[in-house]
Amino acid sequence: MTLIGTPLVATLYTWSIFGLLFSFPFTMASNNNNNNNNNNTPRIVELAAQISTSVAQLQEQLSAEGLPSPSFDENFSAKYPANVTQLRDAVLDASAELHELLLDPLMVLFKFASISNLVSIDAVARYKIPDMIPAGGRLSFEEIGQKTGLEKNVVRRLLRNAMAMRILQEPEPGVVAHTSISKFLANPAINGWAQFEARDTWPATTRIVDAIQKWPNSQQANETGWVLANNGKTVPEVIATEPERAMRFANGMNAIDWVPGYNISLLPTVYDWASLGNVKIVNVGGAMGQAAIELAKKFGNLTVLVQDSAAMMGGGVLVPAELKDRITFQEHELFAPQTEKAAVYFFRMAFRGLGDQFAEQVLKAQIPVLESGAKMLIQDVVMPEHDAVPLWRERTQRSVDTALQCFGNGRERYLDEWKALLAAADQRFILEQVHVPKDNLLGILEVTWKA
Numbered sequence: 310m311t312l313i314g315t316p317l318v319a320t321l322y323t324w325s326i327f328g329l330l331f332s333f334p335f336t337m338a339s340n341n342n343n344n345n346n347n348n349n350t351p352r353i354v355e356l357a358a359q360i361s362t363s364v365a366q367l368q369e370q371l372s373a374e375g376l377p378s379p380s381f382d383e384n385f386s387a388k389y390p391a392n393v394t395q396l397r398d399a400v401l402d403a404s405a406e407l408h409e410l411l412l413d414p415l416m417v418l419f420k421f422a423s424i425s426n427l428v429s430i431d432a433v434a435r436y437k438i439p440d441m442i443p444a445g446g447r448l449s450f451e452e453i454g455q456k457t458g459l460e461k462n463v464v465r466r467l468l469r470n471a472m473a474m475r476i477l478q479e480p481e482p483g484v485v486a487h488t489s490i491s492k493f494l495a496n497p498a499i500n501g502w503a504q505f506e507a508r509d510t511w512p513a514t515t516r517i518v519d520a521i522q523k524w525p526n527s528q529q530a531n532e533t534g535w536v537l538a539n540n541g542k543t544v545p546e547v548i549a550t551e552p553e554r555a556m557r558f559a560n561g562m563n564a565i566d567w568v569p570g571y572n573i574s575l576l577p578t579v580y581d582w583a584s585l586g587n588v589k590i591v592n593v594g595g596a597m598g599q600a601a602i603e604l605a606k607k608f609g610n611l612t613v614l615v616q617d618s619a620a621m622m623g624g625g626v627l628v629p630a631e632l633k634d635r636i637t638f639q640e641h642e643l644f645a646p647q648t649e650k651a652a653v654y655f656f657r658m659a660f661r662g663l664g665d666q667f668a669e670q671v672l673k674a675q676i677p678v679l680e681s682g683a684k685m686l687i688q689d690v691v692m693p694e695h696d697a698v699p700l701w702r703e704r705t706q707r708s709v710d711t712a713l714q715c716f717g718n719g720r721e722r723y724l725d726e727w728k729a730l731l732a733a734a735d736q737r738f739i740l741e742q743v744h745v746p747k748d749n750l751l752g753i754l755e756v757t758w759k760a
């Protein structure tokens with residue numbers, strides 16, 4: 310875990326420091342695509358050498374730990390130990406740069422704009438093709454055609470496009486088998502997420518720029534690409550009135566847990582929870598208590614009150630019997646004045662869905678019960694500046710940021726924007742520390758109320 314500042318002093322907020330947290334001096338290829346190296350080695354040669362060195366080291370580490378080498382074999386399930394993160398980042402970035410350098414400009418644009426990819430992903434998910442193929446088994450295009458009611462040539466077109474993305478494979482002509490990726494798509498949550506992306510997110514995403522033009526700089530949840538694509542309905546309105554889409558949305562949210570760096574099981578490791586002592590934590594916007602369970606399981610000193618909307622109050626069923634006396638639920642409107650006095654208020658991904666003026670309201674709503682020294686722990690993204698983190702991670706983060714805009718004019722925040730938000734809510738919110746754990750996309754901001 311990386312810790313910045315105890316207590317934080319202004320100089321530690323500079324991005325050069327933040328950049329240091331993510332620097333990879335011994336293997337990382339810079340994202341800058343130029344030949345400004347000392348020995349004038351062409352960039353593609355330099356990249357190839359970096360890939361070769363890093364891959365050799367990576368394989369050595371995997372072999373030393375008895376882990377399988379990466380493969381698209383359907384039985385391969387990726388498990389990378391923490392000590393290969395830098396090597397993996399280096400290879401992923403250098404190989405992507407090499408790949409994109411060797412493409413023509415139009416093909417680079419095509420790579421990122423290849424919207425037809427989502428058509429095949431949608432078809433594979435919607436027809437549940439991965440569920441049809443037994444583990445280790447094979448089905449012909451004709452057999453898949455019989456199961457789906459589609460002609461062979463329709464199946465072949467959809468699936469060969471999917472295979473070009475490593476989803477399924479054709480081990481012999483006309484015969485379809487699993488890859489590790491199609492096996493992953495057989496997971497119901499991942500299937501739901503894929504359908505959510507194709508059927509709900511994509512149409513809304515195509516309207517983001519229309520929304521920006523119609524309502525420039527809006528922070529309102531009802532002035533979004535989603536609303537334009539859904540006859541004026543916001544995300545909560547669609548969820549409340551269309552159960553099938555609500556289920557897809559829920560799956561989409563559950564799939565977040567599979568994104569490396571978001572997994573909720575990392576929560577106990579990203580902050581020194583034990584140091585809080587015997588305290589009550591109010592988990593504001595705590596959904597069905599998933600975070601509360603992770604914390605209460607590991608830290609016997611904590612009791613957690615989960616606050617959320619009425620729809621989440623069934624969360625008690627998830628709580629193991631032995632934790633029930635330390636995890637309770639309370640229906641609470643996010644923007645309403647806080648009613649519970651506590652030593653710690655915990656907000657996990659509660660602010661990123663909100664525009665600044667609404668995030669500010671949520672912070673202000675806590676003030677009536679705050680006593681001097683109360684802590685606000687905010688687990689959310691601290692957006693990296695360009696080139697501060699490996700590009701493959703940066704691409705994921707910028708793409709999620711765009712989705713937040715689409716769904717409700719929410720946003721990821723840079724560190725200076727977090728500071729501005731806290732200051733706008735009240736000068737008595739003092740940002741003490743920012744933890745930016747390695748391998749985790751979510752940072753932890755520790756804020757103290759100084760009355």
Ligand SMILES: C[S@@+](CC[C@H](N)C(=O)[O-])C[C@H]1O[C@@H](n2cnc3c(N)ncnc32)[C@H](O)[C@@H]1O
Nearest residue numbers: 594595596617618641642643644657658659662
């Ligand atoms: C992005 S989710 C985060 C959930 C959870 N903290 C986690 O880490 O998975 C935001 C949460 O805020 C809750 N929420 C959003 N608007 C709310 C409102 N107006 N009143 C109460 N809860 C709200 C949602 O129900 C949801 O559980």
